[in-house]
Amino acid sequence: MAEFKSGFVAILGRTNVGKSTLLNLLVGEKVAATANKVQTTRTAIRGIVSRENSQIIFIDTPGIHKPKTKLNETMIETSFGVISEIDIILFVIDATSDEIGKGDRKILEKIKESNKKTILIINKIDLVKKEKLLHLIELYQKEYKFEAVIPISSIKAKYRDIILDEIEKNLKPGPAYYSKEEFTDQTMRQLAEETIREKALKFLQDEVPHGIYVEVEKMKFKKTQKGEDIYDIEAIIYCLRESHKGIIIGKNGSMLKRIGQAARIDMENNFGVKVNLKTWVKVKEDWQDDTAIVKKFKLQ
Numbered sequence: 630m631a632e633f634k635s636g637f638v639a640i641l642g643r644t645n646v647g648k649s650t651l652l653n654l655l656v657g658e659k660v661a662a663t664a665n666k667v668q669t670t671r672t673a674i675r676g677i678v679s680r681e682n683s684q685i686i687f688i689d690t691p692g693i694h695k696p697k698t699k700l701n702e703t704m705i706e707t708s709f710g711v712i713s714e715i716d717i718i719l720f721v722i723d724a725t726s727d728e729i730g731k732g733d734r735k736i737l738e739k740i741k742e743s744n745k746k747t748i749l750i751i752n753k754i755d756l757v758k759k760e761k762l763l764h765l766i767e768l769y770q771k772e773y774k775f776e777a778v779i780p781i782s783s784i785k786a787k788y789r790d791i792i793l794d795e796i797e798k799n800l801k802p803g804p805a806y807y808s809k810e811e812f813t814d815q816t817m818r819q820l821a822e823e824t825i826r827e828k829a830l831k832f833l834q835d836e837v838p839h840g841i842y843v844e845v846e847k848m849k850f851k852k853t854q855k856g857e858d859i860y861d862i863e864a865i866i867y868c869l870r871e872s873h874k875g876i877i878i879g880k881n882g883s884m885l886k887r888i889g890q891a892a893r894i895d896m897e898n899n900f901g902v903k904v905n906l907k908t909w910v911k912v913k914e915d916w917q918d919d920t921a922i923v924k925k926f927k928l929q
């Protein structure tokens with residue numbers, strides 16, 4: 630029998646390139662929030678893939694961007710801080726780029742510094758022509774000796790095994806760190822908070838969703854009158870200003886209802902149990918520069 634292999638793999642890249650979408654594809658479960666907005670992921674999130682002869686622990690990271698708040702700075706520290714702890718880097722870039730931009734350049738420099746085994750993932754190839762792709766591959770191959778360059782689309786399932794096989798090839802012998810059934814290090818509470826935030830990101834515009842953080846106050850199982858299990862979840866959506874609060878609640882509470890409903894449906898699918906979700910909106914000005922709150926997003 631082949632020797633069992635295992636290892637830690639960081640998913641690094643600029644914001645919005647599709648890292649969390651890729652993590653969810655690889656794990657085969659909804660582990661991380663994804664949105665067509667920048668700075669969706671705020672901290673390192675683990676996703677675990679157990680295969681017949683290997684176990685791969687992925688660490689999704691906040692996308693690299695220009696920091697404006699303490700939260701932003703902490704997010705970037707987290708992303709680069711992960712590098713020292715891992716065996717392999719998946720460097721995700723956007724296929725629609727024409728050149729190596731500032732953010733990608735910064736990541737490349739960190740990769741070079743670390744000298745770690747790196748697989749270049751060119752994501753969103755569904756959006757570009759082949760010729761453009763070849764140009765991008767050429768540009769990057771001049772910069773680093775990547776173990777492999779894999780053009781993919783994270784929204785298509787067929788790329789999953791190609792990436793996992795390539796990673797497995799590069800792993801060293803090692804034990805299974807997690808039991809086979811585990812697919813994330815996040816608690817139900819964290820998954821619930823991320824699901825609600827994801828829906829807020831999806832439905833809200835401009836700067837409002839970026840100023841949000843969600844805290845679950847209560848999570849409790851109870852029985853319905855019919856004897857069915859139901860999860861009672863109460864959460865607070867914090868935002869930066871009174872005006873944002875109005876937008877999040879919406880006319881007659883319509884926006885909050887929309888966010889809550891979408892979050893509930895997702896949670897019911899992911900948790901496999903009925904959910905009764907109650908949400909409130911509160912203002913907490915400048916929390917993004919509040920050290921005590923931002924600590925929550927620090928690399929543990």
Ligand SMILES: Nc1nc2c(ncn2[C@@H]2O[C@H](COP(=O)(O)OP(=O)(O)OP(=O)(O)O)[C@@H](O)[C@H]2O)c(=O)[nH]1
Nearest residue numbers: 645646647648649650663664668669670692782783
């Ligand atoms: N067309 C296309 N869209 C994609 C693909 N992969 C991801 N997306 C979309 O790109 C957007 C950003 O995806 P995320 O996975 O949240 O990106 P991220 O890199 O994790 O972003 P941050 O957490 O902000 O760093 C979402 O709207 C995804 O649906 C792809 O292969 N093709």
Ligand SMILES: [Mg+2]
Nearest residue numbers: 648649669670
């Ligand atoms: Mg993300």
